[in-house]
Amino acid sequence: xxxxxxxxxxxxxxxxxxxxxxxxxxxxxxxxxxxxxxxxxxxxxxxxxxxxxxxxxxxxxxxxxxxxxxxxxxxxxxxxxxxxxxxxxxxxxxxxxxxxxxxxxxxxxxxxxxxxxxxxxxxxxxxxxxxxxxxxxxxxxxxxxxxxxxxxxxxxxxxxxxxxxxxxxxxxxxxxxxxxxxxxxxxxxxxxxxxxxxxxxxxxxxxxxxxxxxxxxxxxxxxxxxxxxxxxxxxxxxxxxxxxxxxxxxxxxxxxxxxxxxxxxxxxxxxxxxxxxxxxxxxxxxxxxxxxxxxxxxxxxxxxxxxxxxxxxxxxxxxxxxxxxxxxxxxxxxxxxxxxxxxxxxxxxxxxxxxxxxxxxxxxxxxxxxxxxxxxxxxxxxxxxxxxxxxxxxxxxxxxxxxxxxxxxxxxxxxxxxxxxxxxxxxxxxxxxxx
Amino acid sequence: xxxxxxxxxxxxxxxxxxxxxxxxxxxxxxxxxxxxxxxxxxxxxxxxxxxxxxxxxxxxxxxxxxxxxxxxxxxxxxxxxxxxxxxxxxxxxxxxxxxxxxxxxxxxxxxxxxxxxxxxxxxxxxxxxxxxxxxxxxxxxxxxxxxxxxxxxxxxxxxxxxxxxxxxxxxxxxxxxxxxxxxxxxxxxxxxxxxxxxxxxxxxxxxxxxxxxxxxxxxxxxxxxxxxxxxxxxxxxxxxxxxxxxxxxxxxxxxxxxxxxxxxxxxxxxxxxxxxxxxxxxxxxxxxxxxxxxxxxxxxxxxxxxxxxxxxxxxxxxxxxxxxxxxxxxxxxxxxxxxxxxxxxxxxxxxxxxxxxxxxxxxxxxxxxxxxxxxxxxxxxxxxxxxxxxxxxxxxxxxxxxxxxxxxxxxxxxxxxxxxxxxxxxxxxxxxxxx
Numbered sequence: 001x002x003x004x005x006x007x008x009x010x011x012x013x014x015x016x017x018x019x020x021x022x023x024x025x026x027x028x029x030x031x032x033x034x035x036x037x038x039x040x041x042x043x044x045x046x047x048x049x050x051x052x053x054x055x056x057x058x059x060x061x062x063x064x065x066x067x068x069x070x071x072x073x074x075x076x077x078x079x080x081x082x083x084x085x086x087x088x089x090x091x092x093x094x095x096x097x098x099x100x101x102x103x104x105x106x107x108x109x110x111x112x113x114x115x116x117x118x119x120x121x122x123x124x125x126x127x128x129x130x131x132x133x134x135x136x137x138x139x140x141x142x143x144x145x146x147x148x149x150x151x152x153x154x155x156x157x158x159x160x161x162x163x164x165x166x167x168x169x170x171x172x173x174x175x176x177x178x179x180x181x182x183x184x185x186x187x188x189x190x191x192x193x194x195x196x197x198x199x200x201x202x203x204x205x206x207x208x209x210x211x212x213x214x215x216x217x218x219x220x221x222x223x224x225x226x227x228x229x230x231x232x233x234x235x236x237x238x239x240x241x242x243x244x245x246x247x248x249x250x251x252x253x254x255x256x257x258x259x260x261x262x263x264x265x266x267x268x269x270x271x272x273x274x275x276x277x278x279x280x281x282x283x284x285x286x287x288x289x290x291x292x293x294x295x296x297x298x299x300x301x302x303x304x305x306x307x308x309x310x311x312x313x314x315x316x317x318x319x320x321x322x323x324x325x326x327x328x329x330x331x332x333x334x335x336x337x338x339x340x341x342x343x344x345x346x347x348x349x350x351x352x353x354x355x356x357x358x359x360x361x362x363x364x365x366x367x368x369x370x371x372x373x374x375x376x377x378x379x380x381x382x383x384x385x386x387x388x389x390x391x392x393x394x395x396x397x398x399x400x401x402x403x404x405x406x407x408x409x410x411x412x413x414x415x416x417x418x419x420x421x422x423x424x425x426x427x428x429x430x431x432x433x434x435x
Numbered sequence: 436x437x438x439x440x441x442x443x444x445x446x447x448x449x450x451x452x453x454x455x456x457x458x459x460x461x462x463x464x465x466x467x468x469x470x471x472x473x474x475x476x477x478x479x480x481x482x483x484x485x486x487x488x489x490x491x492x493x494x495x496x497x498x499x500x501x502x503x504x505x506x507x508x509x510x511x512x513x514x515x516x517x518x519x520x521x522x523x524x525x526x527x528x529x530x531x532x533x534x535x536x537x538x539x540x541x542x543x544x545x546x547x548x549x550x551x552x553x554x555x556x557x558x559x560x561x562x563x564x565x566x567x568x569x570x571x572x573x574x575x576x577x578x579x580x581x582x583x584x585x586x587x588x589x590x591x592x593x594x595x596x597x598x599x600x601x602x603x604x605x606x607x608x609x610x611x612x613x614x615x616x617x618x619x620x621x622x623x624x625x626x627x628x629x630x631x632x633x634x635x636x637x638x639x640x641x642x643x644x645x646x647x648x649x650x651x652x653x654x655x656x657x658x659x660x661x662x663x664x665x666x667x668x669x670x671x672x673x674x675x676x677x678x679x680x681x682x683x684x685x686x687x688x689x690x691x692x693x694x695x696x697x698x699x700x701x702x703x704x705x706x707x708x709x710x711x712x713x714x715x716x717x718x719x720x721x722x723x724x725x726x727x728x729x730x731x732x733x734x735x736x737x738x739x740x741x742x743x744x745x746x747x748x749x750x751x752x753x754x755x756x757x758x759x760x761x762x763x764x765x766x767x768x769x770x771x772x773x774x775x776x777x778x779x780x781x782x783x784x785x786x787x788x789x790x791x792x793x794x795x796x797x798x799x800x801x802x803x804x805x806x807x808x809x810x811x812x813x814x815x816x817x818x819x820x821x822x823x824x825x826x827x828x829x830x831x832x833x834x835x836x837x838x839x840x841x842x843x844x845x846x847x848x849x850x851x852x853x854x855x856x857x858x859x860x861x862x863x864x865x866x867x868x869x870x
Contacts, residue, residue: 022732029587033769035771137730137732137736146754149757150750150757151461151750222468296746297453297457297749298572298751299741301572301573302737302738303737304737306733306734314585315733318584319582319584323581326765330763331468335468336470
C-alpha cells in the first residue's frame with residue numbers, strides 16, 4: 001500500500017461536515033478501493049467551536065482557508081465554502097498555485113471561471129474535480145467526460161435544481177387535489193420545510209440551474225464555459241392555471257436546463273418547459289434531479305438521483321478524491337484546456353419548437369379572429385385550442401399550442417397579441433420541448 | 436500528442452463492425468479527447484469477404500483471433516466474439532499473457548472467469564475493460580467502480596435483458612388492450628421483429644441477466660464473482676392472467692436481477708418481480724435497460740438507456756479504449772484482484788419479502804378456509820385477496836398478496852396448498868419487491 005493521500009477541507013457546513021464524516025466512517029473501505037489511505041489532515045471554517053457532529057480537534061485547524069490551501073501537509077484541497085468570488089475563489093487559486101489537487105462543489109465559481117481553473121490545474125499537473133457541483137449524487141460529469149466519451153453529444157438537458165422541482169411538483173399535486181396551486185404559498189411552504197432558502201431567487205430564478213448547465217456544456221462539447229451565453233428564466237411566472245392546462249394537454253411543467261450543439265454553435269437555455277408525460281423526465285418528482293444526454297451512438301441516457309444534501313454531495317466529493325488517489329487524470333472538461341473550443345452562441349430567437357400560449361381575453365365576438373390573425377401574420381400554425389367559460393363578465397382563458405415555429409416569430413406574435421384590446425393580461429407562454 | 440494507441444478487434448459481427456465504424460468516423464474527436472490517436476490496426480473474423488459496411492482491407496487481417504491477440508502491432512485487444520469458452524476465452528487469455536490491454540463485451544466469459552481475468556490483467560499491468568458487457572450504453576460499471584465509489588453499496592438491481600423486457604412490456608400492452616397477453620405468441624412476434632433469438636432460452640430463461648448480475652455483484656461489493664450462486668428463474672411461467680392481476684393491484688411485472696449485501700453475505704437472484712407502479716423502474720419499457728444502485732450516502736441512483744445493439748455497445752467498448760488511452764487504471768472490480776472478498780451466499784430461502792400468489796381453485800365451500808389454513812400453519816399473513824367468478828364449473832382464480840414473510844415459509848405454504856384437492860394447477864407465485 002502506497003502513502004496516504006492527505007486531504008484539507010475548507011468549509012465545514014452541511015456538505016463539509018458530511019464529507020469529513022464519510023471519510024472517517026468509510027476509512028477502511030476507501031483505502032481498499034484506492035489502494036492507499038485517504039486521510040483528513042486539515043480543516044478550516046469560520047467558527048472553530050461550532051457543533052457539527054465531527055471532532056475537529058483531530059485535524060490541523062486553519063482560520064484562514066487560503067493558508068490551508070497552501071499547507072505543506074495537504075495533497076488535495078476540498079473547497080466547500082461556496083460563492084463565485086471572495087474566499088472560495090482565493091482558496092481555489094491558492095491550491096492550484098501550490099500544485100495541490102482541487103476538488104470543489106462550487107458551481108458558481110466553476111460556471112464563471114471553470115475554463116481558467118482547468119487551464120491552471122493542467123499547467124500545475126494536478127486534478128480539478130467537480131462532480132459534486134452538478135446534480136449532487138448523480139455521476140453525470142464522469143458520464144459525460146468518460147462513460148459516454150465515444151459519442152459526439154448533441155444535447156444534454158436536465159432537472160438540476162431540487163428546490164424548483166419540489167415547488168413545481170407540489171404545485172401540480174395541489175392542482176390535482178383541486179386546489180389553485182399558486183406559486184407563492186407553495187414557495188412559503190418549501191421555505192418552512194427547508195427545501196427553499198429564505199432568499200430563494202438564486203434557485204427559483206434559474207441561476208443555480210444555469211451555473212450547472214454551463215458546466216455540463218463544457219463537459220459535453222469540449223468547449224469553453226459560457227455562463228453569460230445562457231438564456232435564463234425562472235419559475236415565478238408559472239401559475240396553477242397553466243399547470244392545470246398542461247395536465248389536460250398531457251404535459252408536466254419542469255424547469256429544465258438545456259444545452260444543444262448544432263452546426264451553428266451552442267444553444268444554452270434555462271426556462272420552464274412543458275414536457276410530454278411519456279418522457280421519463282416528466283416523472284422526476286420532488287427534490288430529485290435528473291439528466292439526459294443524447295449521444296450519436298448510445299442514444300438517450302437517463303440518470304436520476306438525489307441532487308443535493310450532505311450525503312449525496314459528500315459522495316460526489318469523495319468520488320473525486322478517490323479518482324485522484326487512484327491516479328486517474330481525464331481532462332477536466334473532456335479535452336485538454338488549451339484545446340477547448342470557443343463555439344458561437346445560438347441565440348434563443350433561433351429556437352425552433354412548439355409553444356403553449358395562454359391569453360386572458362374578454363369573451364366577445366371577434367376575439368378569436370383577432371388572435372388567429374396575429375398568428376397567421378407571423379406564420380405560426382395552431383395545433384390545438386381550448387377555450388373555457390368562466391363567470392360571465394370575467395376574463396376567460398384562451399389556450400393554444402402551436403406547431404413548431406421559430407422563437408423569433410413567436411415573440412413577434414406575442415407582442416402583437418399583447419396589443420389587442422380584448423387581451424387583458426400579458427400573454428403567458430411556455431415552451432414545449434420535444435424530448 | 437503522444438503515440439497512437441493501436442487496436443486489434445477480434446469478431447466483426449454487429450458490435451465489431453459498429454466499433455470499427457465508430458473508431459473511424461470519430462477519429463478526430465477521439466484523438467482530441469484522448470490526447471492521442473486511436474487506430475484500428477488489425478481485425479479478425481470467420482469470413483474475410485463478408486459485407487459489413489466497413490473496409491477491412493485497411494487493417495491487418497488475422498484468420499486466427501488468438502494470433503491477432505498476440506500480434507506485435509496491437510496494444511489493445513477488443514474481444515467481440517462472445518461465448519464463455521472456446522475461441523473467446525483463448526483470445527482473452529492470449530491477450531493478457533502478451534501484456535495487451537483487454538476490452539470485451541463478453542458477459543458470459545466474465546461471469547465465469549472475471550475474477551481470474553482481473554488477476555491476470557493486474558499481474559500483467561494492463562487494463563481489463565468490460566463496460567459493454569452490462570447494460571450496453573449505460574455506463575454502470577464505471578458508476579459502481581468510480582462514480583459511487585465513496586459508498587458502501589447495499590443493493591443493485593436492474594432490467595438487464597432487453598428481450599425479456601420487450602416481451603413483458605408487449606404482454607402488458609396486450610392485456611391493457613383487452614387481449615390475453617400470452618407469452619408464446621408474443622415471443623414469436625419478438626422473434627419475427629428480431630428482438631428475440633430463434634433459440635431464446637439464453638434470454639427468456641434469465642441466464643443472460645444472471646451473467647450481467649454476476650459482474651455487477653463483483654463491482655458493487657468488491658468480491659469474487661459467483662455466477663453459480665445466483666438463483667435464476669426466467670419469464671416463461673408468466674401469463675396474461677398474472678399481468679392483469681398485477682395491474683389491478685398496482686404493479687408491473689419485470690424480470691429483475693437483484694444483488695444485495697447484508698451482514699450474512701451476498702444474495703443474488705434473477706426472477707420475475709412485481710414492482711410498484713410508483714417505482715421508476717416500473718416504467719422502463721420495451722428493449723430499454725435500467726439499473727438502480729443503493730448507496731449509503733448517495734441514496735438510490737437510477738440509470739436508464741439502451742442495453743444492446745451495435746451503437747450503444749460500440750459506445751461502451753470505445754469508452755473503455757479511451758480510458759486506456761488516457762492512462763486510467765481503476766481496479767477492474769473496484770478493489771485489487773487479490774483483495775476481492777470471498778463472501779458467503781445468502782440462499783433464496785432467506786429472502787424476506789412479500790408475495791403474490793394465484794391459485795386456480797374449484798369454486799366450492801371450504802376452499803378459502805383450506806387455503807387460509809395453510810397460510811396460517813406457516814405464519815404467512817395475507818395482505819389482500821381477490822376472487823373473481825368465471826363460467827360456472829370452470830376453475831376460478833384466487834389471488835392473494837402477502838405481508839413480508841421468509842421465502843422458506845412461503846415455499847412450505849405453497850407445497851401444502853398444491854396438495855389441496857380443490858387447487859387444480861400448481862400455484863403461481865411472483866415475488867413482490869420493495870423498491
